[in-house]
Amino acid sequence: MALNVDLARTGHRVTRARRAVAELIDSRSGHFTAAELLDQAHERRLKVGRASVFRALELFAELGALERLDLPSGEHAYVACEPEQHHHHVVCRACGRSVEVEDSGLLSVVSDIARRTGYQIDTHRLELFGLCADCGVAR
Amino acid sequence: MALNVDLARTGHRVTRARRAVAELIDSRSGHFTAAELLDQAHERRLKVGRASVFRALELFAELGALERLDLPSGEHAYVACEPEQHHHHVVCRACGRSVEVEDSGLLSVVSDIARRTGYQIDTHRLELFGLCADCGVAR
DNA sequence: TTCTCAGTTGATACTGAGTATCATTAGCCC
DNA sequence: GGGCTAATGATACTCAGTATCAACTGAGAA
Numbered sequence: 001m002a003l004n005v006d007l008a009r010t011g012h013r014v015t016r017a018r019r020a021v022a023e024l025i026d027s028r029s030g031h032f033t034a035a036e037l038l039d040q041a042h043e044r045r046l047k048v049g050r051a052s053v054f055r056a057l058e059l060f061a062e063l064g065a066l067e068r069l070d071l072p073s074g075e076h077a078y079v080a081c082e083p084e085q086h087h088h089h090v091v092c093r094a095c096g097r098s099v100e101v102e103d104s105g106l107l108s109v110v111s112d113i114a115r116r117t118g119y120q121i122d123t124h125r126l127e128l129f130g131l132c133a134d135c136g137v138a139r
Numbered sequence: 140m141a142l143n144v145d146l147a148r149t150g151h152r153v154t155r156a157r158r159a160v161a162e163l164i165d166s167r168s169g170h171f172t173a174a175e176l177l178d179q180a181h182e183r184r185l186k187v188g189r190a191s192v193f194r195a196l197e198l199f200a201e202l203g204a205l206e207r208l209d210l211p212s213g214e215h216a217y218v219a220c221e222p223e224q225h226h227h228h229v230v231c232r233a234c235g236r237s238v239e240v241e242d243s244g245l246l247s248v249v250s251d252i253a254r255r256t257g258y259q260i261d262t263h264r265l266e267l268f269g270l271c272a273d274c275g276v277a278r
Numbered sequence: 279t280t281c282t283c284a285g286t287t288g289a290t291a292c293t294g295a296g297t298a299t300c301a302t303t304a305g306c307c308c
Numbered sequence: 309g310g311g312c313t314a315a316t317g318a319t320a321c322t323c324a325g326t327a328t329c330a331a332c333t334g335a336g337a338a
Contacts, residue, residue, distance in 0.1 A: 013305050013314060034295075049317035054296060070209035072262060074325095076295085090258050099256050105248040110267065117238050118272035119229050123211060125266045128249065133257035152285060152334055173324075188288035193325060213296095215324085 003080055005065035012059065020046045021056035030096030031069055031077040031089075069098075072129055090128040094135035101128075142219055144204035151198065159185045160195035169235025170208055170216040170228075211268060229267040233274035240267075 003022040007014050024037050024046075034057060041048050057078060060066040069077045069089060079089055079098045088106075091098040106126060114121045130136075142161040146153050163176050163185075173196060180187050196217060199205040208216045208228060218228055218237045227245075230237040245265060253260045269275075 008306095015305070015315060017316065047317090051297075051318085052316060055315085068213070070264075072264075074207070074215065076213065090252060090256050090260065092258065093261075099258070101252050101256060104251055105244060109244040109248060112243060113229060113240050113267060114269070117229050117240060118275075119231065119238070119267070119269045120275045121229065121267050121269035123232075123268040125209075125211075125264075125268075127264045128252060128258070128260050129262040129264075130253070130258045130260035136257075136259045147335095154286060154334070156287065186288090190289085190326075191287060194286085 003060070003065055004082060005060055005063050007063075010063060017048045017052040018056050018059070020048045021053055022060070025060075025066070025078075025080055028080075031071075031079045031091060031098055032096075033075055033077045069127060088126040088128065090130070092132035092135055093129050094131055097132055099132075142199065142204055143221060144199055144202050146202075149202060156187050156191040157195050157198070159187045160192055161199070164199075164205070164217075164219055167219075170210075170218045170230060170237055171235075172214055172216045208266060227265040227267065229269070231271035231274055232268050233270055236271055238271075 003025050005022065007018065012018075020041065021037065024040050024044075025032070027040075034054060037057070038050060038053055041053065057066065061068055061078065065080065066078045067081050067089065069079060069091065071077050071091075072093075079091075081087070081089070081100055085102065087100045087102050089098045090101055106124075110121055110124055113119070142164050144161065146157065151157075159180065160176065163179050163183075164171070166179075173193060176196070177189060177192055180192065196205060200207055200217065204219065205217045206220050206228065208218060208230065210216050210230075211232075218230070220226070220228070220239055224241065226239045226241050228237045229240055245263075249260055249263055252258075
């Protein structure tokens, strides 16, 4: 599977269900919801139980190969990503494609906020939505 | 109602249900979920229908007096806030209290990301989680 | 004050996401 | 191949949020 996840190394079994979910994810370019994945699995007549799809998504997210997004609509979605470092996603609201960006100047913004508010900040989440270069031109 | 929302001015009726929801929100200091509000309404024996609570939350969010948060757990929550300007929330994961922060250096980070990725970014959401000064000390 | 009517309510039923259960299956290591 | 145990998947369930719609009520007009 191209999805960047090494199950064996992390002590998880490589099963049919997990392989199927990873393949479905690989075949997509943008973000996707669990429902979309389930539909797609059904179309392709893959034998994967509903619960197993949710379990695989949860596992992949835990291993950092997938990140969970909250779309502005309130829906939960996922994007495949590199597990190594902390980063954020820029999501195209037209085609759904997303790009990873590293933290760039954000860390100093966060520590500035920590200093000003007295909070000890341990998690942050930045999500950016807009139009990618292609969709922006096409309008 | 102390909640910063002027229904009359925006052409909405001031109804019993909306007043009740606003009062429930005023009585809380931190963020809250719709479910918590519903429970609280029930405890206080307020006559507010389930649907009306959701509708009031939606309306207040639309008017900017409330902001919707996505907690790291995946739950949807709300915080009361000042409707005037764009801002972000720093949420304490122990007591739930939240503080608003203005955009500070974030705008330049966002435009930097836009330049580097070629995306035309029109929405962003920054959520910060950690421990507030009190809860940080108490540990 | 009363009238009027559109905006709003709330009871109910529904949808759809995600989870718990548990007997069965199948990876993985020996 | 055998055995242990993680994982599966069918099913049923919970719970958030929404659609429906008859009944109600807030607010301006008379």
